[in-house]
Amino acid sequence: MKVILLGECTSTNDEAKEYLRNGEDVCVCAERQTAGRGTKGRSFSSLAGGVYLSFLTFYSDVTADKAFQVMMHAAVSVCRTAEHFGVRPTIKWPNDVRAGGKKLCGILIENALSGDHLQYSIVGIGLNVNNDLSSLGGIAVSLSELSPMPVSVGAVRDELIAQYSKQSTMEEYLSYVSFLGEEIGVTEGSVQYRAIARRILPDGRLEVERDGKCYALSSAEIVIGEGVK
Numbered sequence: 001m002k003v004i005l006l007g008e009c010t011s012t013n014d015e016a017k018e019y020l021r022n023g024e025d026v027c028v029c030a031e032r033q034t035a036g037r038g039t040k041g042r043s044f045s046s047l048a049g050g051v052y053l054s055f056l057t058f059y060s061d062v063t064a065d066k067a068f069q070v071m072m073h074a075a076v077s078v079c080r081t082a083e084h085f086g087v088r089p090t091i092k093w094p095n096d097v098r099a100g101g102k103k104l105c106g107i108l109i110e111n112a113l114s115g116d117h118l119q120y121s122i123v124g125i126g127l128n129v130n131n132d133l134s135s136l137g138g139i140a141v142s143l144s145e146l147s148p149m150p151v152s153v154g155a156v157r158d159e160l161i162a163q164y165s166k167q168s169t170m171e172e173y174l175s176y177v178s179f180l181g182e183e184i185g186v187t188e189g190s191v192q193y194r195a196i197a198r199r200i201l202p203d204g205r206l207e208v209e210r211d212g213k214c215y216a217l218s219s220a221e222i223v224i225g226e227g228v229k
């Protein structure tokens with residue numbers, strides 16, 4: 001895969017879109033982003049010292065119901081990268097990677113469909129390595145804070161690209177998910193409630209139990225542990 005290294009850009013997800021016309025898979029990396037984007041229209045802190053990159057992947061015969069596998073593969077690639085540097089990660093469904101009880105990485109996926117097939121995906125990953133997170137109020141953590149060894153942005157970026165180039169499985173994804181069986185907080189739009197996280201279905205939906213009934217969630221936000229409403 002072609003890898004493009006930039007000093008600064010607005011967002012590597014947006015930069016990756018510039019390569020759509022070439023029809024070729026590419027990974028766009030930046031040392032910092034001036035308008036890093038998170039999920040749900042949020043911004044993503046992108047100061048120098050983090051890994052910010054986006055994988056643009058074209059598909060020829062993948063149906064839209066496999067979209068979860070794109071998300072799963074991204075999260076597993078980050079987890080393997082963290083482990084390579086001696087840090088034990090967990091996945092907060094669907095694809096936040098956490099370590100030491102805090103957010104280590106965010107993933108923003110933009111899929112394009114053609115009918116019921118995936119045409120391409122842009123998988124944007126922001127992984128905290130040596131960046132200053134002090135403005136985030138203690139919710140995030142960097143690899144360098146947790147790793148027993150010195151970590152450089154370049155080494156983490158190269159490892160992440162190498163891991164993303166391999167295959168992953170649902171079993172591997174599930175091995176990083178540690179909250180099943182626990183009570184969680186769920187936010188679905190303006191509705192908040194507590195439920196027991198039961199399992200992750202093969203299509204990626206999270207099954208929760210509430211008042212003795214099971215529901216499959218496709219796009220809720222969850223809170224694990226302290227802070228459950």
Ligand code: BTN
Pocket residue numbers: 010011012013014033035036037038039040042044051052053054105106107108123124125126127
């Ligand atoms: C989130 O946790 O809300 C997702 C954050 C995703 C951030 C990455 S950094 C690289 C890519 N470019 C962006 O603008 N966003 C993603």
